[in-house]
Amino acid sequence: MVDITTLPGAREADDRAAELAWRLPAELAPLARIALDYRWAWDPDGSDLFRALDPHAWELNARNPVRQLADLAPHAAEIAASHGPTLERIARLQAVLEHDRARPETAIGGLDGPVVFVCAEFGVHPSLPIYSGGLGALAGDILKGASDRALPLIGVGLLYRKGYFQQRLDRTGLQHEYWTQIMPERLPTVQVRDEVGAPLTLSFPFFGRDVAFHVWRAEIGRVPLYLLDAELEENDPLDRWITARLYEGNPLTRLGQYGLLGLGTVRALRALGIDPGVLHFNEGHPALAALELAAEQVAAGMAIDDALAAARDRCVFTTHTPVPAGNETYETASFLEAFGDLPHRLGIDAERFLDLCRVHPGSDEWPGMTPLALRLSRRANAVSLRHGEVAREMWRPLYGGVEADEVPITHVTNGIHLPTFLSPPMRGLLDRHLGEGWLARAAEAETWAPVDTIPDEELWAARNEARRLLVDYVKVKSVQDRLLRGEDPERVKAVAETFAEDTLTLGFARRIATYKRLFLLTYDPERVRRIFADGPPVQLVLAGKAHPLDDNAKQMLVDVFGLSEAVGITSRVAFLENYDLSVAAPIVGGCDVWLNVPRPPLEASGTSGMKSAANGGLNLSVLDGWWSEGYDGENGWEIDGDAFAGEDEATQDARHAHALYDILEQRVIPLFADRDADGIPAAGSRWSSAPCGRTARASARRGWLRSTPRGSIRTTRPDESLA
Numbered sequence: 001m002v003d004i005t006t007l008p009g010a011r012e013a014d015d016r017a018a019e020l021a022w023r024l025p026a027e028l029a030p031l032a033r034i035a036l037d038y039r040w041a042w043d044p045d046g047s048d049l050f051r052a053l054d055p056h057a058w059e060l061n062a063r064n065p066v067r068q069l070a071d072l073a074p075h076a077a078e079i080a081a082s083h084g085p086t087l088e089r090i091a092r093l094q095a096v097l098e099h100d101r102a103r104p105e106t107a108i109g110g111l112d113g114p115v116v117f118v119c120a121e122f123g124v125h126p127s128l129p130i131y132s133g134g135l136g137a138l139a140g141d142i143l144k145g146a147s148d149r150a151l152p153l154i155g156v157g158l159l160y161r162k163g164y165f166q167q168r169l170d171r172t173g174l175q176h177e178y179w180t181q182i183m184p185e186r187l188p189t190v191q192v193r194d195e196v197g198a199p200l201t202l203s204f205p206f207f208g209r210d211v212a213f214h215v216w217r218a219e220i221g222r223v224p225l226y227l228l229d230a231e232l233e234e235n236d237p238l239d240r241w242i243t244a245r246l247y248e249g250n251p252l253t254r255l256g257q258y259g260l261l262g263l264g265t266v267r268a269l270r271a272l273g274i275d276p277g278v279l280h281f282n283e284g285h286p287a288l289a290a291l292e293l294a295a296e297q298v299a300a301g302m303a304i305d306d307a308l309a310a311a312r313d314r315c316v317f318t319t320h321t322p323v324p325a326g327n328e329t330y331e332t333a334s335f336l337e338a339f340g341d342l343p344h345r346l347g348i349d350a351e352r353f354l355d356l357c358r359v360h361p362g363s364d365e366w367p368g369m370t371p372l373a374l375r376l377s378r379r380a381n382a383v384s385l386r387h388g389e390v391a392r393e394m395w396r397p398l399y400g401g402v403e404a405d406e407v408p409i410t411h412v413t414n415g416i417h418l419p420t421f422l423s424p425p426m427r428g429l430l431d432r433h434l435g436e437g438w439l440a441r442a443a444e445a446e447t448w449a450p451v452d453t454i455p456d457e458e459l460w461a462a463r464n465e466a467r468r469l470l471v472d473y474v475k476v477k478s479v480q481d482r483l484l485r486g487e488d489p490e491r492v493k494a495v496a497e498t499f500a501e502d503t504l505t506l507g508f509a510r511r512i513a514t515y516k517r518l519f520l521l522t523y524d525p526e527r528v529r530r531i532f533a534d535g536p537p538v539q540l541v542l543a544g545k546a547h548p549l550d551d552n553a554k555q556m557l558v559d560v561f562g563l564s565e566a567v568g569i570t571s572r573v574a575f576l577e578n579y580d581l582s583v584a585a586p587i588v589g590g591c592d593v594w595l596n597v598p599r600p601p602l603e604a605s606g607t608s609g610m611k612s613a614a615n616g617g618l619n620l621s622v623l624d625g626w627w628s629e630g631y632d633g634e635n636g637w638e639i640d641g642d643a644f645a646g647e648d649e650a651t652q653d654a655r656h657a658h659a660l661y662d663i664l665e666q667r668v669i670p671l672f673a674d675r676d677a678d679g680i681p682a683a684g685s686r687w688s689s690a691p692c693g694r695t696a697r698a699s700a701r702r703g704w705l706r707s708t709p710r711g712s713i714r715t716t717r718p719d720e721s722l723a
């Protein structure tokens with residue numbers, strides 16, 4: 001159903017590979033094809049192989065293998081070409097990629113076309129900067145997992161020419177943003193061409209004009225990811241901005257993005273000859289696609305109600321957040337002007353069109369994409385058990401105020417792609433103990449049973465090694481970040497001189513959004529000073545970007561900086577700038593304790609905690625999102641997740657902050673110090689094999705460690721229970 005070697009863009013990828021190979025010594029030529037398929041990114045040797053060609057250039061090239069090869073200096077190419085072990089590594093990786101593609105597709109009953117998974121962001125690899133946070137990381141994981149399981153899935157997204165944004169902080173902690181321009185010609189992406197070899201050019205209606213767009217293709221193993229791009233000279237300068245920046249603040253540009261992602265996706269699929277069995281909206285942004293499907297049917301003579309029902313039958317929807325900023329609405333007049341062509345093509349009046357996008361039909365509410373997605377999907381799911389409850393309560397009005405348990409929103413708790421987020425030492429440990437081919441069986445609880453019998457000293461050695469890798473990384477990056485911030489010379493090396501590989505390491509890294517409450521970490525300066533300055537050594541790694549327009553979130557960063565300064569702990573707190581997938585991997589791998597303090601019940605899932613747990617880290621988290629399912633009483637620590645416990649936000653903040661400090665002081669810090677004669681955490685400790693194995697088995701049973709999160713595929717089988 002999905003054959004990446006014949007779908008549009010395949011020939012272009014082969015041509016591009018040939019062009020890249022032409023410049024390389026013949027021995028290295030296979031690397032050119034490997035570079036165009038991100039499958040290398042989750043092979044344990046892929047990154048090291050490209051890096052080894054020229055380690056310095058690898059970082060300068062933002063770990064982009066196409067640039068690495070295109071710019072490879074002749075002498076570096078010659079050295080690699082005459083190095084036997086390098087050639088063996090290339091041959092092995094090539095064989096892995098080819099074997100992966102040669103596997104037969106996994107059949108899914110009841111599906112008459114591929115699953116087309118549509119999302120505003122995809123976090124596949126740091127070299128493809130079209131993501132901002134958890135939604136994108138999950139979408140990237142889903143594509144990789146689908147490739148691993150040979151599922152018939154195709155991704156569609158937008159090619160943002162300026163990505164999200166690059167973050168710099170000044171000495172006060174104030175965030176400054178800047179944007180760099182990507183050149184898709186220099187990425188592992190190829191432009192899809194038409195029969196005569198010209199760029200395939202399509203268009204969608206927006207504000208009464210036709211906005212033209214091109215289609216690019218990236219290969220995520222067996223899964224093609226098509227990326228739509230409106231940066232065309234023939235477009236109005238405002239329209240060219242549609243694919244400039246992810247989560248653009250300008251509402252008209254945002255509408256353009258939803259137009260392209262919704263209407264454009266369906267038009268692109270038609271032009272590519274892809275007839276979707278199901279369209280999966282990962283978040284509401286692409287929901288206009290359902291109306292484009294309906295408009296096609298109306299054009300073919302179907303009555304509007306039947307056309308809407310037919311469209312609904314093809315679409316499924318995953319809602320990812322109860323936070324209003326993730327379910328935004330748009331001023332009615334401009335919404336109508338932007339998409340006025342749609343009601344016309346559907347043969348309905350403007351009010352009926354708006355009503356499809358409103359919670360309360362017949363009201364004068366501003367329209368939004370989430371109500372549209374809920375109305376026009378045959379199945380909707382939230383991303384954790386708790387979020388399911390929250391979403392059903394939240395969207396009751398859309399279903400005429402029925403009881404929450406009658407609201408047709410189910411849940412599929414998010415999962416993670418293990419090979420992407422396991423640290424090398426933990427991957428090595430599991431490879432040694434879980435048996436040949438264990439990753440393919442990662443979703444089965446029995447696969448994880450041997451974890452119980454891993455000797456504690458081996459598990460601890462892997463944890464120590466992962467922490468050491470993180471500390472090395474933090475030392476280098478913190479000096480660079482501090483030099484760029486223009487900090488005082490004696491301050492520049494403070495973290496590098498203080499951070500130690502055997503010190504308890506806490507981590508907090510995620511988008512800096514108000515509801516994630518970074519400020520709880522610094523709520524009580526006196527207690528923070530006691531924990532970080534007076535007691536046994538503890539170090540904290542922080543990272544995260546605030547949305548450029550979120551002044552509240554930016555202020556939280558300034559406050560953290562101010563407090564670290566005021567209580568004299570700047571050498572124990574490392575803020576790593578420009579959080580992205582390349583920063584996330586060493587942090588989730590190396591931290592001993594992963595902190596998460598969202599305001600309940602606003603954390604829909606929170607996958608970074610799963611990444612830490614898979615690496616043997618312990619979560620200390622508010623019982624919200626995935627943790628309210630993942631916590632078993634002994635595999636980490638809880639802060640209560642009561643949503644509205646008869647208190648106001650300020651009281652809840654104070655209570656949670658003190659709970660956090662209490663747990664750190666009374667439980668986490670003493671536990672880390674409690675060692676046997678060999679320096680291993682005391683028998684039965686939370687860091688030993690038994691709780692680790694229990695967490696892994698429970699996670700596997702729930703599908704969180706499956707290389708493919710279940711959502712997109714499960715939702716294609718209406719008969720199958722999602723529980």
Ligand SMILES: *Cc1c(COP(=O)(O)O)cnc(C)c1O
Pocket residue numbers: 132133134135137509510511579580581584605606607608609611
């Ligand atoms: C996993 C991941 C996230 C999600 O983190 P949450 O704690 O779920 O918000 C965000 N950004 C990156 C880069 C990630 O890898």
